[in-house]
Amino acid sequence: MYVSKLAFRTKKENPSDEFSPGAQLLVRAGFVEKNFSGVYTYLPLGLRVLKNVAALIRKEMDAIGGQELLMPALTPKAIWDISGRWEVLGDILYKLKDGQDKTLSLAPTHEDVLSAIMVHHLSGNDRLPIYLYQIQNKFRDEPRAKSGLIRTREFLMKDLYSFNASVDDLNKFYEIVKEAYVRIFKACEVKAYVTQASGGTFSKENSHEFMVESSAGEDRVLVCSECSFAKNMEVVNDEKQQGCDECKKSTMQEIKAVEVGNIFKLGTKFSEAFGLYTTNEEGDKVPVVMGSYGIGLGRIMGTIAEVSSDDHGLIWPTVLAPYHIYLVPLEKSGVDLGNVTEIAQRIYKDLQESGFDILYDDREKSAGEKFGDADILGIPLRLVVSEKTLKENSVEIKERKTGKITLVPVGLVTEFVGHFMVSGSQYVVN
Amino acid sequence: MYVSKLAFRTKKENPSDEFSPGAQLLVRAGFVEKNFSGVYTYLPLGLRVLKNVAALIRKEMDAIGGQELLMPALTPKAIWDISGRWEVLGDILYKLKDGQDKTLSLAPTHEDVLSAIMVHHLSGNDRLPIYLYQIQNKFRDEPRAKSGLIRTREFLMKDLYSFNASVDDLNKFYEIVKEAYVRIFKACEVKAYVTQASGGTFSKENSHEFMVESSAGEDRVLVCSECSFAKNMEVVNDEKQQGCDECKKSTMQEIKAVEVGNIFKLGTKFSEAFGLYTTNEEGDKVPVVMGSYGIGLGRIMGTIAEVSSDDHGLIWPTVLAPYHIYLVPLEKSGVDLGNVTEIAQRIYKDLQESGFDILYDDREKSAGEKFGDADILGIPLRLVVSEKTLKENSVEIKERKTGKITLVPVGLVTEFVGHFMVSGSQYVVN
Numbered sequence: 001m002y003v004s005k006l007a008f009r010t011k012k013e014n015p016s017d018e019f020s021p022g023a024q025l026l027v028r029a030g031f032v033e034k035n036f037s038g039v040y041t042y043l044p045l046g047l048r049v050l051k052n053v054a055a056l057i058r059k060e061m062d063a064i065g066g067q068e069l070l071m072p073a074l075t076p077k078a079i080w081d082i083s084g085r086w087e088v089l090g091d092i093l094y095k096l097k098d099g100q101d102k103t104l105s106l107a108p109t110h111e112d113v114l115s116a117i118m119v120h121h122l123s124g125n126d127r128l129p130i131y132l133y134q135i136q137n138k139f140r141d142e143p144r145a146k147s148g149l150i151r152t153r154e155f156l157m158k159d160l161y162s163f164n165a166s167v168d169d170l171n172k173f174y175e176i177v178k179e180a181y182v183r184i185f186k187a188c189e190v191k192a193y194v195t196q197a198s199g200g201t202f203s204k205e206n207s208h209e210f211m212v213e214s215s216a217g218e219d220r221v222l223v224c225s226e227c228s229f230a231k232n233m234e235v236v237n238d239e240k241q242q243g244c245d246e247c248k249k250s251t252m253q254e255i256k257a258v259e260v261g262n263i264f265k266l267g268t269k270f271s272e273a274f275g276l277y278t279t280n281e282e283g284d285k286v287p288v289v290m291g292s293y294g295i296g297l298g299r300i301m302g303t304i305a306e307v308s309s310d311d312h313g314l315i316w317p318t319v320l321a322p323y324h325i326y327l328v329p330l331e332k333s334g335v336d337l338g339n340v341t342e343i344a345q346r347i348y349k350d351l352q353e354s355g356f357d358i359l360y361d362d363r364e365k366s367a368g369e370k371f372g373d374a375d376i377l378g379i380p381l382r383l384v385v386s387e388k389t390l391k392e393n394s395v396e397i398k399e400r401k402t403g404k405i406t407l408v409p410v411g412l413v414t415e416f417v418g419h420f421m422v423s424g425s426q427y428v429v430n
Numbered sequence: 431m432y433v434s435k436l437a438f439r440t441k442k443e444n445p446s447d448e449f450s451p452g453a454q455l456l457v458r459a460g461f462v463e464k465n466f467s468g469v470y471t472y473l474p475l476g477l478r479v480l481k482n483v484a485a486l487i488r489k490e491m492d493a494i495g496g497q498e499l500l501m502p503a504l505t506p507k508a509i510w511d512i513s514g515r516w517e518v519l520g521d522i523l524y525k526l527k528d529g530q531d532k533t534l535s536l537a538p539t540h541e542d543v544l545s546a547i548m549v550h551h552l553s554g555n556d557r558l559p560i561y562l563y564q565i566q567n568k569f570r571d572e573p574r575a576k577s578g579l580i581r582t583r584e585f586l587m588k589d590l591y592s593f594n595a596s597v598d599d600l601n602k603f604y605e606i607v608k609e610a611y612v613r614i615f616k617a618c619e620v621k622a623y624v625t626q627a628s629g630g631t632f633s634k635e636n637s638h639e640f641m642v643e644s645s646a647g648e649d650r651v652l653v654c655s656e657c658s659f660a661k662n663m664e665v666v667n668d669e670k671q672q673g674c675d676e677c678k679k680s681t682m683q684e685i686k687a688v689e690v691g692n693i694f695k696l697g698t699k700f701s702e703a704f705g706l707y708t709t710n711e712e713g714d715k716v717p718v719v720m721g722s723y724g725i726g727l728g729r730i731m732g733t734i735a736e737v738s739s740d741d742h743g744l745i746w747p748t749v750l751a752p753y754h755i756y757l758v759p760l761e762k763s764g765v766d767l768g769n770v771t772e773i774a775q776r777i778y779k780d781l782q783e784s785g786f787d788i789l790y791d792d793r794e795k796s797a798g799e800k801f802g803d804a805d806i807l808g809i810p811l812r813l814v815v816s817e818k819t820l821k822e823n824s825v826e827i828k829e830r831k832t833g834k835i836t837l838v839p840v841g842l843v844t845e846f847v848g849h850f851m852v853s854g855s856q857y858v859v860n
Contacts, residue, residue: 098583
């Protein structure tokens with residue numbers, strides 16, 4: 001992609017209506033545009049990151065046996081009345097009436113909708129386990145939308161629902177999802193604490209939240225400095241203490257945190273309300289045991305913007321970056337004496353053929369402006385081709401994250417980039 | 431994918447609340463589930479088709495210079511008041527209030543939202559042309575939702591918007607989009623008539639609709655039997671007659687049709703309302719010239735279900751099919767004397783490694799039931815491995831569309847399938 005063709009450009013000034021550093025950078029770099037409080041547009045660069053988050057999550061969900069479906073946002077009040085959640089969810093529900101005076105809401109989560117579907121499709125024990133997930137827009141009328149993408153009113157969420165024949169099966173799958181979540185956040189290169197939390201309106205049992213330390217967060221979490229055991233402040237008095245011996249000697253430290261994911265054991269609350277039954281080994285009719293597992297895609301993106309940046313801009317992990325490489329050909333004073341353009345073009349094409357996504361800065365701008373844009377966009381590698389580098393038959397490669405600069409022979413650029421992309425992450429690019 | 435693992439199964443009975451044959455088949459085959467009138471869930475098989483439609487459209491949009499973004503559904507009334515469309519769109523708009531008593535609507539289209547965004551990003555002629563598209567959920571309070579996926583209240587749409595510096599540039603791009611649409615519908619293997627239509631509320635100029643003949647459609651179109659020139663009945667008295675000489679001698683025949691796509695020249699209606707200006711070659715400040723181009727993804731899927739099926743079920747074009755191959759190992763009376771399972775498994779793995787998506791029917795069901803499911807799902811190729819076929823060291827391959835059966839040597843299966851997938855469509859699989 002030629003930088004001159006990008007529909008949106010970087011901005012010098014911070015937006016006046018964003019307050020956290022990450023949100024300011026996402027707007028300045030042209031990744032998102034605020035439509036109104038808590039509602040955002042993903043501009044092309046931002047959408048590329050969001051799609052990479054989605055691909056990463058899909059890969060892990062498919063690997064643990066999840067099957068993807070897509071449920072609607074529009075839901076009739078009657079569905080929520082079955083579980084009693086029309087009242088419980090309260091003001092967070094966007095409510096509306098259609099032309100036939102039917103009361104609808106925009107779904108903030110889909111336990112109820114999916115339970116109502118599964119009633120028509122479960123019959124007999126041989127159907128279980130079933131694991132269904134979607135990546136779909138949720139709507140929540142948040143009274144305090146803030147911090148850019150971290151707390152929004154319309155947001156893309158991965159929500160997985162498990163249907164098991166027994167509590168034992170649920171408990172096993174719950175641990176499998178927990179491990180998948182750990183892999184997802186590791187690939188995103190954020191340190192997410194697996195945090196003991198309350199079951200909320202769902203369950204009496206504890207749930208787990210995945211918490212990332214950030215000043216843009218709204219949760220308070222106690223973390224043990226010895227074993228990384230973490231618990232949400234809301235369950236600080238919970239007697240079921242876990243963690244190491246050190247935890248009990250008050251080594252727990254408080255962090256303000258962003259919740260990037262959560263997992264709940266729903267038990268039989270929804271299956272009993274909606275009539276989801278199966279037959280156990282003794283031949284008895286028993287309610288299906290359910291679980292619910294969420295990750296906010298935009299929230300991951302917003303959190304990374306908060307915790308992974310410097311004075312020059314964003315710093316994306318390789319697996320999520322909108323482009324892998326920012327390629328800058330530097331022709332001296334507009335006169336290309338050293339075949340800079342020719343060689344830069346050849347490198348551009350070679351790298352594309354090897355499967356890398358590249359921004360080629362073809363604009364008539366100063367080197368400083370081009371380098372500034374490469375930095376603020378947070379592209380993992382910046383390649384500079386100039387008369388100076390070509391005198392050594394080389395290309396200058398700078399790693400965004402570490403600032404490390406290497407002079408790489410032209411013939412070895414693809415190999416160097418390939419090695420960086422693989423070793424920089426456990427995921428192979430593309 | 432093992433058929434025993436599919437979360438949803440085929441049904442024998444037609445749903446009582448679907449009336450068109452295609453909608454009935456989509457429900458019976460487990461592709462979609464109706465949540466309530468005009469609102470559907472895409473079950474895993476249906477979502478795979480929907481994603482294939484999306485991939486096909488993205489490829490064509492990217493090829494003509496489109497950049498993808500993602501706008502929100504929630505929109506404040508104030509945006510629609512700028513263009514006057516709060517009144518014009520009327521009852522089709524879902525309206526709601528948030529907790530702060532702000533009046534919102536769920537966007538049924540995004541000319542207004544995108545114009546409001548672009549005001550902050552256009553400066554000077556060097557920014558144009560800009561072509562932006564999204565694949566995003568639209569909401570329309572249709573009084574008469576009917577025919578399954580063809581007219582729904584919440585639906586995925588590809589909407590492309592063009593921003594040009596002159597009417598000439600718009601006219602050129604309009605023709606480029608028209609050709610891209612022709613390629614998209616050709617790849618979907620549906621005959622879509624490029625139909626002259628009114629500009630609607632957008633423009634005084636004519637627009638074009640892409641119309642597919644189907645009894646499930648709601649539009650009436652006149653088509654010339656000589657040259658395929660088509661015009662919507664709503665513009666039948668329009669004086670700007672096009673088409674061949676024969677058209678004028680009343681060779682036009684009426685078809686009832688489904689509109690699967692449309693393209694509009696918006697002119698300067700929105701740019702003037704929202705203040706989108708550029709500088710022309712003479713240095714004058716002039717309004718940007720816009721176009722708008724839509725395709726309904728679910729509607730394409732619903733239309734194909736209507737026009738491409740037989741008594742046995744759906745018939746998907748290769749490029750959209752949820753899986754390429756339905757593989758049936760037939761062990762005689764449950765005793766596998768001829769290594770049927772072993773060879774079927776080897777073929778399954780070989781084909782997967784070659785990039786094909788395969789359903790492997792591992793259920794303990796009769797051959798008739800398995801063949802019935804292969805047919806109703808509409809998978810392009812059915813492969814049968816049995817003692818009988820293995821006596822000839824072969825596999826039986828049946829083409830869903832033509833019913834043609836070929837006995838193919840085991841060692842040539844991958845080659846045969848590969849050739850079929852390529853020649854059956856202009857798009858190479860995966």
